[in-house]
Amino acid sequence: MKYDFAAIEKKWQDKWDEAGIFRASDDHTKPKFYALVEFPYPSGAGMHVGHIKAYSGLEVISRKRRMQGYNVLFPIGFDAYGLPTENYAIKTGTHPRIVTDRNIAKFTSQLKRVGFSFDWSRVVDTTDEGYYKWTQWIFRKMFDAGLVFRATTLVNYCPHCKVVLSNEDSQGGKCDICHSEIVQKSKDVWYLRITAYADKLLEGLEKVDYLPNIKLMQQNWIGRSEGAFANFALTGCDESLRIYTTRPDTMFGVTFMVIAPEHPIIEKYRDRIANIDALDAYREECAKKTEFERTQLVKDKTGVRIEGIAAVNPANGREIPIYISDYVMMGYGTGAIMAVPAHDERDYDFAKKFGIEIIEVIKGGDIAKEAYTGDGEMVNSGFLNGIQTKKEAIAKMLEYLEEKGVGERGVQYKMKDWAFNRQRYWGEPIPIVHCPKCGMVGVPYEELPLKLPPVENFEPGEGGESPLAKIESFVNCTCPKCGGPARRETDTMPQWAGSSWYFLRYCDPHNENELASMDALKYWMPVDWYNGGMEHVTRHMIYSRFWHRFLYDIGAVPCEEPYAKRTAQGLILGPDGDKMSKSKGNVVDPNDVVDVYGADVLRVYVLFMGDYASAAPWSESSVKGCKRFLDRVAALNEIVSGRENPKLEVMFHKTVKKVTEDIDEMKFNTAIAALMTLLNEITDAGSLTKEQLMTFVKLLNPFAPHLTEEIWESLGGHGFLAETAWPEWDEAKTVDDEIEIAVQISGKLKGTILIPKDISKDDAIAAAKADEKIAGLLAGKQIVKEIYVPGKIVNIVAK
């Protein structure tokens, strides 16, 4: 039976809104469940079916948990600062505030149309003054704690967006926002010292329940490596060259050293270097290359030997040459390496090209052909000779270096400090004042929020400075410390700032005195379950874990880690199997689906289409299948009868169990399939009781809340279905009294028999042998072995 979904959905959305049944309660005595989904960036394009899938997972879990008696916090908000809005504002001359408000209104109405059970009383907007006041407050606290600094470095710069990007935002040499080629630019920029938290972020992973691949990605991103620092004395000067290595065991095999082209020692000893012109020429060439060209394209080793300075190997006192080459990066370790061509592929390539000696120090490979990186017996290594394992050799060498005072154990991370700024308008102003006398001074806490001033022209300056720099009334200020004239910082924070703590604000969104009260935080935090996209696993998640851990360290939040559990949904691909994109024209608009099939169908389909964590293509005809399912459910009213069909009882207990367990494991597709199977059984049976239909709609309610509320009401159910208790099952009733099991002879399936469920092994085997067909096949054969797996199978091995 077709039902009027448009009318039903509107009716119940209004009723829910009016009654406020999805508001999290302030009753802190109830068990809590905090479910978090990544709040959207309110773009002009509106919502995408991907958003629907991303939110539907925890939506279903939240609805079920409410019915199970939890006080559920399932909030939503808007991550509204960012470049697309600003670019749109530049193009159309509309203020970003107006664009943002318009987009938020659009998203809100779309989300409500789908019937998500968000707590709309706790909406957070990162561009709201009451919100970004606390974003600035956290920044100020970090500034006070010495975690904020400025440095002139080569930065990733997008000439199109005219902004500096973090390493995370410029992966693959492309701008994450507009995808144009990144160039390297020397610039004075803000950094957050996230590397100071590298170990804490790594250790924190041991305490949380993230999907294994998510944990691994974060571990790789932080990239901790253990090794040693060692100082190689330089000939002709009092200084030594410091290197980092993970293989101190190979030190007797060092035949040269390599430093990064930007290494400061070149400038320092310019006068002593005989071939400084050649070095300068090489360095200039390197500077022209983008980071992308340097790391991705150029696998051929290039370099120049430094003449006039040499190094001394602290292991054996040998004098060795030093080269500059761009295969050594200034940004990792010390920007200098000891090269062991026999046991490192890169050093091997370099040595081959420049004709440098290759000394084997570990047996096991053929160094005439290639570098050997495996384990083996130490040779040509003085006091290390004869040692069999890498571990032991490393320990011995470290001992030696420490004794002589030329090296020590060390740890390095791949993760770099976080470039924290944008030279654009639509972001949180950085609350810092530059005073000619006092230097950098934080804007006093009582002056926060430092409001974004009204601007007419959002175009960034040609030199890459923020539009704020053009506003004299904003820039000119007095120093909070000495009262003298000073200039205000005009950079704004990057997009990731506002999203680094939004989950805390949800706990207490209207608090004017704190970012959230400790009381609320103690009750709600940590987030019990956070679901989002894989693309945010390394950036947003690492950043927010860092902020949260910092807030813990200053006593502002009660727990170390913000997220107890993290999962990720798979992409929805276009009907053609490609990633949905405007340019391919394969984007599905959720509004269109709701118009034609209704919100319940959309919700059921995005969860039924496949494994929640995997990518799956959109299929219009499968959507129709879900529509058919709900139409058939809507018709169940017609076959409600007073008499109970005993066949259905076991089926109901089984389904309650299956749906309950599957939802908790995010196996939504099989939960829905189980409900479809039950529906088929009901149809076969021809009737069901009112109580059974009530149970059915409870199970379906988290997936299709509108239709099920309607059926509940028509059955005379009390109150909202969404507020009733989740069904229970009786384990003993989940199995039929009589079960069908398979009978195999020598492992080959030969038939099936019906046996009572609690039958003994002997009886089961006897029953199998009594089967006419089986008996015939066994005739004249000798039975070797008899196997009975309860409830599964009988296998008779016969010769």
Add this chain to the structure above:
RNA sequence: GCGGGUGUGGCGGAAUUGGCAGACGCGCAAGAUUCAGGUUCUUGUGGGGGCAACUUCGUGAAGGUUCAAGUCCUUUCACCCGCACCA
């Protein structure tokens, strides 16, 4: 190159972790309803063989362990994702 993952019908995908492979849905075929199209309902639907009961092959490929393998082991191929000259 390193790390992780995935390969099951025409398609999306199931399979209590070693126990009847293909649940559920789509699609397709036949029939019913309908003036007709659509909708809805019924039945069938992995491949080969057979009128049939049945039989045989079958989870990317090849080998192995086991009474029993999609699932465990070895080798191998293809695709996807992340990182990438990280010393």
